[in-house]
Amino acid sequence: MEFLWSDEEKSLFSEFERLCREKIEPKAEKLDREPSLSLIRENLNILADFGYLGAPLPPEYGGLGLKWVTYFTMSEYLAKACASTYLSAMAHTLLCANFITMFGTEKQKRKYLPELSQGKLIGVLCATEPGCGSDLAALKTKAVRDGNYYIINGTKAYATNGPIGDLFIILARCSENSQNSESDNKNPKSKYSGITAFIVERETPGLIVGTPYDKLGCRGSPTSDIFLDSAKVPVENVLGGVEGYGFKQVMKVFDIGRVGMAVYSLGIVSACLEESIRYSKERYTFGKPIAAYEDINFKIVDMQITVDMGRSIVLRSAWAHDSGSEDAGVLASCAKLFIAERATKNASDALQIFGGLGYIKGTKVERLYRDVKLGEIGEGTNEIQRRIIFKRLTKEFGYS
Amino acid sequence: MKILVTAKRTPDPYSKIKLKPDGSGIDTSNIKFVINSFDEIAIEEGLRKKEKFGGEVVVVSIGTQECVEQIRTALAMGADRGILVDTGGRYLDQLGVAKILARIVEDEKPDLVILGKQAIDDDANQVSQILAELLGWPQATFASKVDIDLNSKKAVVEREVDGGIEVDEVSLPAVISADLRLNQPRYASLPGIMKARQKPLKTVKIEDLKVDVSPSVEVLKFEAPPQRQGGKKVKDVDELIQALKESKVLPF
Numbered sequence: 001m002e003f004l005w006s007d008e009e010k011s012l013f014s015e016f017e018r019l020c021r022e023k024i025e026p027k028a029e030k031l032d033r034e035p036s037l038s039l040i041r042e043n044l045n046i047l048a049d050f051g052y053l054g055a056p057l058p059p060e061y062g063g064l065g066l067k068w069v070t071y072f073t074m075s076e077y078l079a080k081a082c083a084s085t086y087l088s089a090m091a092h093t094l095l096c097a098n099f100i101t102m103f104g105t106e107k108q109k110r111k112y113l114p115e116l117s118q119g120k121l122i123g124v125l126c127a128t129e130p131g132c133g134s135d136l137a138a139l140k141t142k143a144v145r146d147g148n149y150y151i152i153n154g155t156k157a158y159a160t161n162g163p164i165g166d167l168f169i170i171l172a173r174c175s176e177n178s179q180n181s182e183s184d185n186k187n188p189k190s191k192y193s194g195i196t197a198f199i200v201e202r203e204t205p206g207l208i209v210g211t212p213y214d215k216l217g218c219r220g221s222p223t224s225d226i227f228l229d230s231a232k233v234p235v236e237n238v239l240g241g242v243e244g245y246g247f248k249q250v251m252k253v254f255d256i257g258r259v260g261m262a263v264y265s266l267g268i269v270s271a272c273l274e275e276s277i278r279y280s281k282e283r284y285t286f287g288k289p290i291a292a293y294e295d296i297n298f299k300i301v302d303m304q305i306t307v308d309m310g311r312s313i314v315l316r317s318a319w320a321h322d323s324g325s326e327d328a329g330v331l332a333s334c335a336k337l338f339i340a341e342r343a344t345k346n347a348s349d350a351l352q353i354f355g356g357l358g359y360i361k362g363t364k365v366e367r368l369y370r371d372v373k374l375g376e377i378g379e380g381t382n383e384i385q386r387r388i389i390f391k392r393l394t395k396e397f398g399y400s
Numbered sequence: 401m402k403i404l405v406t407a408k409r410t411p412d413p414y415s416k417i418k419l420k421p422d423g424s425g426i427d428t429s430n431i432k433f434v435i436n437s438f439d440e441i442a443i444e445e446g447l448r449k450k451e452k453f454g455g456e457v458v459v460v461s462i463g464t465q466e467c468v469e470q471i472r473t474a475l476a477m478g479a480d481r482g483i484l485v486d487t488g489g490r491y492l493d494q495l496g497v498a499k500i501l502a503r504i505v506e507d508e509k510p511d512l513v514i515l516g517k518q519a520i521d522d523d524a525n526q527v528s529q530i531l532a533e534l535l536g537w538p539q540a541t542f543a544s545k546v547d548i549d550l551n552s553k554k555a556v557v558e559r560e561v562d563g564g565i566e567v568d569e570v571s572l573p574a575v576i577s578a579d580l581r582l583n584q585p586r587y588a589s590l591p592g593i594m595k596a597r598q599k600p601l602k603t604v605k606i607e608d609l610k611v612d613v614s615p616s617v618e619v620l621k622f623e624a625p626p627q628r629q630g631g632k633k634v635k636d637v638d639e640l641i642q643a644l645k646e647s648k649v650l651p652f
Contacts, residue, residue: 008597011473014432015588023587051590064590 003315009070016074019050020081028082031220032367035084035212037164040220043085044092044119044164052078053093054117057101062114068256068318072263076311079267080274083371084220086267087378090260091160091221092116096123099169099197099253103240108199112167124165126156126226127250133158134384136171137191137247141228143172143198150174150238152198152206152231160378162224163212168200170228171250174243195246197239206231217370251329257379258332259317265336265343265375266310268368272350273303275365279354290353299349306342313338330392337385340375347372401455401550401572403446404510405479406501407470408436409463410521423621435470438516442578444585445546446514447478453550455511456480460504462497464489468601475596476588482601483508485609496613498530503609505535510573512555517542517577528577538570541577548572 005013023046031039047053056071057063079086097116100108115121132138141154152172159165174194200207210225240249277300280291290296317331325331350365351358358365376382411417412432420427435443446457459474461467462485471482485500492500505513518525532539540546540557544565547556559566560579570576588596606613634640644650 007469007472008593011469011476011588011596012590012593015473015476015593016590019587049589050587055590064594066590 005070009073012070013074013077016050016052017077019046020077024078024085025081028084028220029362029364029367031082031084032371033219033361035219035222037212037222040085040088040222041122041164043082044088044122047078047085047089048117048119053089053119054097054113056093057097057113057117061101061109062117063101068259068321069315072259072314072318073311075260075263076267076270076314079264080270081267082220083264083268083368083374084218086264087218087221087374088122088161088164090257090264091125092119092123094257094260095125095160095253096167096169098256099125099239099249100199102252103197103245103249104199105236105241107236108239112199116167121166122161122164124159124161124168124226125250125253126159126162126168126170128156128158130155130157130225134381136250137195139171139173139195141170141172143174143196143233145174145235148235150198150233150235152200152228152233154228156226156228158213158223159226160221160223162209162226163222165209166202168202168207168226169239170198170200170226170231170233171246172196172198172228192247194244196243197246197249198233199237199239200228200231200233204231204233216373217367218374219370254379255329255332256321258336258385259314259321261375261379262310262314262317262332262335262339264378265339265372266307266314268372268375269303269306269310269339269343269346272347272365272368272372273300273307275368276300276303276350276353296353299346299353302342302349303346306339306346310335310339310342330389333380333385333388336375336379337382337389341382343372343375401449401453401511401548402508403449403455403457404505404508404513405439405443405446405457405459405474406436406515407439407443407459407461407467407474408516408519408521409433409461409467409470410436410519413437413520419622419624423623425619425622433466433469435473436516436519436521438518438520438578438580440516440585441580441582442514442516442576443474443477443479444583445543445576445578446512447586448583449512449546449548450478453548458483458508458510460485460501462492462500463487465603471601472596473588475599475601476593477586478592479599481599484601484603485606486603487606490606490613491615491619492613493615493617494524494526495530496611496615498527498534499611499613500606500609501527501531502534503611504604505531512548512572513537513575514546515575515577517579528575532575535573535575537573537575539575539577540568540570542579543576544579544581546576546582 051064054063055066059065100112116123129139143150143152174196206229208227212222212224280296281289283290313335317335320328320331347369351369354365357363412434415431418427450457457479458481459471459479460483461471467484515528542560543557544560545558553572555570557568
């Protein structure tokens, strides 16, 4: 087994690292302190110009067809430079564009993917609702067929990119009488029954975007509620063309998205590590730099372990996705959970190394400490990851 | 128009330079190499002129096979093809480099040659001037603005000189050297990097060029600048003035 990057991949990494360091990182503090829709949009445009937003999408639809291992490896540089920008880019590419890539009809792919690749449209996935997140199948948003349209009513919560979104994928439940016989959920009593993904354009009458939330961390990436007040969506915008597959589809989409969230936490720890090493050599106590003290060393070593082990498990789950392995989903959950839990501790340690200075706004680790927590919540909490991993394990052993 | 640009392989300006223990050169084992920063500006200017007037940008690098990396980066930025002059690792002085470039220019017949004003490793600032002389072409060094008029075959170049900006008009073909403020080089894009692999890259052996490059400069030894000595603290202004007098900073 060999892990070797091609010369092309190496130059891609070094060029992207430079772009993130020179163009994205300098704006990260401002974006956190004064979240601005135009600034995040500007960052996404820079990434689109580089080709990052469409990097893993198929070349026949305007993407670059990058392998997942390559895409996720380069993504760490962005997550390290600015977690907010990374989250928005990731949600756009992995949750919206990649959803259409995986399950869209030929016509939907031709219509939307080129513009999503170029960042002309910003994508949003609306799955969570005020009353359901981990238990997604309990969603209440309803879609009722009316001639050549569906009328959608409901409220979606925590939509990443909502306020800057142009294209929304909305999960809604089709009413039972319009259930398609081809659906995989023939039992109308099943809680997965009728769940369908719709592609909804920003201009659709009845689609209302809420005001951005005031968040603890990842403040530069705008998140909002999405209200559907009799939104009128044409029948051809049923994602994949057939009702009732939404739940299965979105679970598959999350399998890749979770690797993306693992990289989110990984990038933040990588930044914590760099900051901690720098500061521990600069800061003197009792006549010595604090790097000379064992308790500081151990904290830094723990970060290094997260970064190294994290990269390995990200690569392994990305590789599993590239090779279509059945383990891909479980690996993604393991990667996200493992890195996110350690990352929260690591970021807290980094702040501790900075002491009082770390508690002050404007110190980078203060932002990292707030940003890092999302890794344990977004795209499935730690708790739901453990359930997913266990469910898939026991299924394999025939227990469920 | 056809434009020839250069891409010297130099250490990343952000890397920490260490010398080999015997002083024969710098220790390159842990150093990242990039295109010389001024050459990068020259390449960018070449690309902008190509985008405006059409034509072709040819990038030349002189050195070992490792310079392929810098040529590929230039191709990823948008240059059309590359030429590597493989020196087999031998030392060249500035005259030797200029002679090789002159030989390439004879073959390629570009309308314009743009080089970085100097390389950030040896900071010699000689090649563009010597090259213009060897070719018998007009030169405009330290360019901060280049306007080209294809009809009259002329370039108006603003040059950064000590007293301010000097505006020169040169007829084409000419040699121009790029200063820091000429432009802001672009980032190679992902599709650009992927396309670069397919672009033509020709390797020429230095012997095959039949140019006398035996150096007239000999490198004897590399030395690090002396370590800064610790200063001393003074009690008051009088003592300070006394100390400055003793160290002959103050003449009286």
